[in-house]
Amino acid sequence: MELDERKKKILQAVIRNYLETGEPVGSRTISRYTDLNLSSATIRNEMADLEEMGYILQPHTSAGRIPSDKGYRLYVDTMMEEKEREVIEMKDMLVQRQDKMETLLKQVARVLAQNTQYATLISAPQAKRSKLKFLQLSRVDERQLLAVIVIEGNVIKNNILPVEEDLEDETILKLNILLNTHLNGLTIDEISLGMIAAMKQQAGIHSSIVSGVIDAVAEAIRAEEDLEIYTSGTNNIFRYPELADQQKASELINTFEEKQLLGELLQEAYTEGENTGIQVYIGAETPVQSMKDCSVVTAAYELGGGMRGTIGIVGPKRMDYDKVVGTLRTIQTQLDELYRKDEQAERTE
Amino acid sequence: MELDERKKKILQAVIRNYLETGEPVGSRTISRYTDLNLSSATIRNEMADLEEMGYILQPHTSAGRIPSDKGYRLYVDTMMEEKEREVIEMKDMLVQRQDKMETLLKQVARVLAQNTQYATLISAPQAKRSKLKFLQLSRVDERQLLAVIVIEGNVIKNNILPVEEDLEDETILKLNILLNTHLNGLTIDEISLGMIAAMKQQAGIHSSIVSGVIDAVAEAIRAEEDLEIYTSGTNNIFRYPELADQQKASELINTFEEKQLLGELLQEAYTEGENTGIQVYIGAETPVQSMKDCSVVTAAYELGGGMRGTIGIVGPKRMDYDKVVGTLRTIQTQLDELYRKDEQAERTE
């Protein structure tokens, strides 16, 4: 059987209507609210065909039809009309220069949740793929060194390192120069064992203690907890009856709390959606088990210089895909612009 | 009417039973499962009295009795038998020295949630009341300074400061010495305007730029976001039918997500529970509106040196108070011991 133009129109009408109401939609509704000028009986015939083809299904005999996953998929792939959305608060918010990445991301998540009425999550750019900008050791007291690592994008990581023997100021100074000359501009992933060995050699006479410190620094850099995820609007799931029953709600909320569970999702989104950067997972398509009754839309964002992360929106399968995709697209551009502005500001100042 | 010993015993039995089952408890149950050797009829008479006195109430005629807030209050104040609870995983967890406060607190929240099956929250010690241990400026690039502030307990705060003019290394060095000699050992709250003025004066010739930097540092220290709260086990609320309906669950989850809403609670707990450090809020007693159907137990903890924060446990009013209070007490001591151990380690090493 072929999916002709009329069938497509009917399918689209079914989906549009279902997205709005959340109720199974019947033939009479379609017949009245489309410009097809067909009787409900004709629509019924067509709907029977669409059901046979797997695009829609009936919750039970004598109910209207609801879109199947396959139906949603077709809609998202070929029928969606992305709306360029104004994200109102976003503009104001992003204009003020945020020096703390954490604050920025939390705010994006929140604004997005308020705008879409879905649950949102956002992953911080992976520090491991960003370049080291600055690295510094300093003495806190006799037995402790503070290692500060600044990464591109002004992300700062700290570690307190225990040392066994008191180091002289001069030694620390030398170490700082040594570390900076060797490691500056590299990404964390690029730091190799050979490099560390080389540094140890150059450290020369102090080597016994110093090599210990170098090891500690290297380890500290590597060990950086790397998967920071911020979420917002979790309780929006209660807006959608199909997700709000205890079983599902509990599982979902748990997933949002145990953020590691979300890691996989964002990871996949990160590698998958290369082309447009936006990826839609419908129902069982999502890699996270607890979201099998949800749809998830993810968008990769870039803050320049390899600082890439992922934004995700989680809602019911009858999500307003047009709006969500549009909004994400807007955010993408705005984040991008934000970075550009920063870049320029830094250069022209 | 007087609350004699027998009435107390019956009240206690009602509460104990209700805590376990969550069902209204009838006179026959009490008659059978207590050592009072009284018939159900007698119990009924006593229960009628207890109801009149306001300690228990009936959901409807011909149902058993459930404790009122007043009943719970009496129980908590006079009848509770704190169980010294082994917090199993806790021991192992805390033994390994955690240098990142954040990780430690998150873990405490999680373990506590798993142990009690309630929702938990924990506030980080207020940085403003802790002493500055170490302060350092360093140049990231021509236009940006990095300010690192180490507070007692090895809590580290960072800020990137923009500067208008390039500073010489020597100037930065001097600034560091200046800042450290003046501010070291003070709490953030203690830093006064006079002190800042004094520093500016000592800075001497450089004052034009330098005073700007000093202002920026002072502001950065003060502006530190100060209310960090970690939560865990939010979805435990679904275990208790009286909290699990959509309306309430949604509100509660929202409260846990918008952590500022919790601030008030922990703040009050911080000042209130001075004596034992443990405070119980039953129902409407809690300062947070959305928790009016919950009970909240808070405990102040101390990590030494003024590093004080609050732990909270949120559950249904029929919470296992004995267990919760016991567990919190255990955690209190363990956190205390942890700090002592650290102190000793630092001294004896």
Next chain:
DNA sequence: GTTAGCACTCCCCTTTAATGAGTGCTAACA
């Protein structure tokens, strides 16, 4: 003061019936 007994209340569950939205199918129509 305690207890047995009994009538009474009221929640909860199941059954039954009515309603109504929506379908599939057939036959007639253009």
Next chain:
DNA sequence: TGTTAGCACTCATTAAAGGGGAGTGCTAAC
């Protein structure tokens, strides 16, 4: 051949009715 009107049928949903049971309050006897 495609479209439509008509009709019997299905089934979720809701309301009403009825039985069962847990628990009470009260009275009278011990």
